[in-house]
């Protein structure tokens with residue numbers, strides 16, 4: 001996919017809030033240095049991981065968007081794919097492809113095949 005427009009990667013906060021069941025504890029996958037990560041699910045079975053960045057980030061909106069665009073263009077078998085973002089007020093979300101527990105083994109032992117990842121159509 002050719003990504004030249006940041007707007008094509010932008011999703012509504014409410015869509016992602018719904019997919020994560022309002023960022024419920026049940027959907028929490030873990031906590032990283034920049035915020036918590038939640039599992040999101042859509043009606044068609046599509047699964048994503050949503051990182052909700054801590055609101056105390058001092059990065060500006062333009063820098064945030066530039067970084068999203070840059071990282072979304074990176075594609076490597078050992079990198080988790082960034083699928084999009086949301087930016088509404090002080091809420092900043094990053095959307096990644098969802099990795100199942102067994103994925104790390106597959107990555108490490110080289111059994112991971114590119115065509116086994118399901119493409120996810122996130123509703124706009």
Ligand SMILES: Nc1ncnc2c1ncn2[C@@H]1O[C@H](COP(=O)(O)OP(=O)(O)OP(=O)(O)O)[C@@H](O)[C@H]1O
Nearest residue numbers: 029030031032033034035037049080096097098099
């Ligand atoms: N794409 C994903 N699919 C499934 N689980 C994920 C995904 N991304 C993150 N997680 C879960 O959320 C946790 C936190 O992830 P995150 O990337 O924020 O933190 P980290 O790499 O541990 O730390 P840091 O933010 O300091 O780099 C992970 O340990 C993992 O359990």
